[in-house]
Amino acid sequence: MPIFKSENRAVFGSPIVPQPPTRLAFLVGPRLLASLLAALVVALIIGALGFEVFRLVSPPRLLVRSPAADETVQSFSIQVSGQTEREAILRLNGERIYAKDDGSFEETVNLHRGVNVIKIAAKKPHSEERVVYRRVLWPEEAVR
Incomplete structure (x- = not known):
């Protein structure tokens, strides 16, 4: 077994150790895209409602x-x-x-x-x- 471990290190380098996620990785991931998409949808809905309310309360031409x-x-x-x-x-x-x-x-x-x-x-x-x-x-x- 010691020979296998030494050969493994020689061929593959050090064993792969998972790194904890960084803040930047969290911000750029799929959660960010989903959050941005949800915020865009909410902004569009609020904008459309605001436009309709404005159209209802503005004087007619x-x-x-x-x-x-x-x-x-x-x-x-x-x-x-x-x-x-x-x-x-x-x-x-x-x-x-x-x-x-x-x-x-x-x-x-x-x-x-x-x-x-x-x-x-x-x-x-x-x-x-x-x-x-x-x-x-x-x-x-x-x-x-």
């Missing part, structure tokens, strides 16, 4: 195509039209109006002589109201 700001007209009525989000609740001068399925709206407003202020407001169920004001002038000397 509201684009008023007509009338233009500070417009002067020669008739007693004007067409108010624009675009908003589908789920938005629309009000024109305080009265509820309804948008089409694509979010577009169109309504006729009767004017009085002089300066008319038209208030268009859109609000989602859990959001602030977005308001656009348009001033329209129907001059005193205009023909009815």
Whole structure:
């Protein structure tokens, strides 16, 4: 047996002794990859939830195509039209109006002589109201 041990050392060197794992080996191993992947998944879920909450509580977009700001007209009525989000609740001068399925709206407003202020407001169920004001002038000397 002594000859075997000496030959074994000569051929294979010193016997293999397991080394205790180092801190660096622990940090770079599969546990780190699994932890990073789990953290990434959690961050993506939190980000997606945050985006949805932001979308729910932010005011709806509201684009008023007509009338233009500070417009002067020669008739007693004007067409108010624009675009908003589908789920938005629309009000024109305080009265509820309804948008089409694509979010577009169109309504006729009767004017009085002089300066008319038209208030268009859109609000989602859990959001602030977005308001656009348009001033329209129907001059005193205009023909009815």
